[in-house]
Amino acid sequence: MTAVDVEDELTLVFSALADPTRRAILARLARGDATAGELAEPFAISQQAVSKHLKVLEGARLISRTRTAQARPCALDPVRLDTAAGWIARHRQVWADRHDRLEEHLAALRAEQQGDAGNDEEAATP
Amino acid sequence: MTAVDVEDELTLVFSALADPTRRAILARLARGDATAGELAEPFAISQQAVSKHLKVLEGARLISRTRTAQARPCALDPVRLDTAAGWIARHRQVWADRHDRLEEHLAALRAEQQGDAGNDEEAATP
DNA sequence: AGCTTTCACAACCTATCGGTTGTACAAGCC
DNA sequence: GGCTTGTACAACCGATAGGTTGTGAAAGCT
Numbered sequence: 001m002t003a004v005d006v007e008d009e010l011t012l013v014f015s016a017l018a019d020p021t022r023r024a025i026l027a028r029l030a031r032g033d034a035t036a037g038e039l040a041e042p043f044a045i046s047q048q049a050v051s052k053h054l055k056v057l058e059g060a061r062l063i064s065r066t067r068t069a070q071a072r073p074c075a076l077d078p079v080r081l082d083t084a085a086g087w088i089a090r091h092r093q094v095w096a097d098r099h100d101r102l103e104e105h106l107a108a109l110r111a112e113q114q115g116d117a118g119n120d121e122e123a124a125t126p
Numbered sequence: 127m128t129a130v131d132v133e134d135e136l137t138l139v140f141s142a143l144a145d146p147t148r149r150a151i152l153a154r155l156a157r158g159d160a161t162a163g164e165l166a167e168p169f170a171i172s173q174q175a176v177s178k179h180l181k182v183l184e185g186a187r188l189i190s191r192t193r194t195a196q197a198r199p200c201a202l203d204p205v206r207l208d209t210a211a212g213w214i215a216r217h218r219q220v221w222a223d224r225h226d227r228l229e230e231h232l233a234a235l236r237a238e239q240q241g242d243a244g245n246d247e248e249a250a251t252p
Numbered sequence: 253a254g255c256t257t258t259c260a261c262a263a264c265c266t267a268t269c270g271g272t273t274g275t276a277c278a279a280g281c282c
Numbered sequence: 283g284g285c286t287t288g289t290a291c292a293a294c295c296g297a298t299a300g301g302t303t304g305t306g307a308a309a310g311c312t
Contacts, residue, residue, distance in 0.1 A: 007146050014144035019270085020133050023213075030220040037288060049271055051290060056269095071279095072289065078221040085214045087149070088207055094156040095204040145300085162259060175301055177260055182299095197309095198259065 006083065009061075013084045016060035021045065022053050026062065026076070033073045132209065135187075139210045142186035147171065148179050152188065152202070159199045 016022055025039055036054060040047040054074060057063045061080045065072045142148055151165055162180060166173040180200060183189045187206045191198050 007149075010149065011144055011146055014140050017213075018137055018140035018144050020137055021270085023133075023136065026217060030217060035288075036290090045270090046272065047289075048273085048291090052270075055290090076221045078218055081214055081218050081221070085211065085218060087143075088211045088214065091152060091156060092204055092207050092211060095202045095207070141299095147300090163257090171300090172302065173259070174261090174303085178300075181260085 009080065009083050010087055012060040013062065013080050016056050016062055017084070019053070019056075021049075022057055025050070025053055025057065029063065029074050029076055033075065035071050035073060039074075135206065135209050136213055138186040139188065139206050142182050142188055143210070145179070145182075148183055151176070151179055151183065155189065155200050155202055159201065161197050161199060165200075 017026075021043055024043065028034060028039060028042070036050050037047055039054075040050040043050065054063065054065070054072075057074075058065060061077055063074045064077050065074050143152075147169055150169065154160060154165060154168070162176050163173055165180075166176040169176065180189065180191065180198075183200075184191060187203055189200045190203050191200050
């Protein structure tokens with residue numbers, strides 16, 4: 001029940017991060033805890049809308065809220081960010097790797113002076 | 127026109143990464159170039175749907191396509207991933223930082239034995 | 253030239269998103 | 283007890299996302 005739905009986690013996290021308002025909320029929260037009302041002010045959207053955004057962020061486990069009377073201070077939870085960062089880092093590595101191998105391959109092709117070879121592995125080489 | 131709409135870039139990239147199908151497409155492309163048709167097979171969706179996904183990925187500049195006859199090999203573009211990775215890394219740093227400072231702050235509060243201080247910077251401390 | 257293959261565009265449908273307004277509920281203040 | 287504050291839930295709305303089917307265009311095959 002842990003490693004199976006990492007995909008779902010990724011979807012939740014990336015979806016949450018896909019919204020500029022939500023990123024702004026996270027950025028603001030990073031500079032200090034705030035209540036939903038405080039968060040609503042600078043964003044020119046209603047308090048209810050912020051509440052929804054917080055719900056999304058909470059669903060993605062990017063934040064956690066503690067009930068303190070009627071105030072709902074939001075705490076940032078960096079753990080899920082690691083999930084996203086991990087995916088990106090992994091793929092960045094693969095891509096960089098592939099890019100290197102691609103250049104090698106193209107160099108080899110150029111050296112051999114043939115022009116057709118296979119069916120893939122070609123990129124922007126006009 | 128470069129540093130201003132980084133927000134837009136982030137939105138595009140995170141939105142693109144928010145879809146499991148698109149992540150699967152990227153993962154598959156990372157293991158080797160493929161055409162839209164080849165990508166369509168394992169995903170149980172139509173070729174047209176994959177074409178749309180590729181368009182989104184291209185719009186986010188996560189991939190670039192080259193026209194080779196009727197085949198459209200997709201090349202991965204790691205640059206935009208850096209944008210996303212940068213944002214995450216930055217915020218992970220801030221969050222970790224905040225977490226440290228928070229603990230420091232709480233320790234300081236505990237040491238001083240006062241109970242009010244400011245208006246923010248409080249978290250789960252029942 | 254004609255057929256096939258590979259892809260993308262267009263139109264359409266449904267579900268979800270991001271937003272609003274209205275309301276309710278729980279907790280402090282008078 | 284009653285008012286105000288802070289937040290969330292519900293209903294609604296327009297726009298968009300993700301999917302489908304249908305069609306057409308461009309390049310290769312025979």
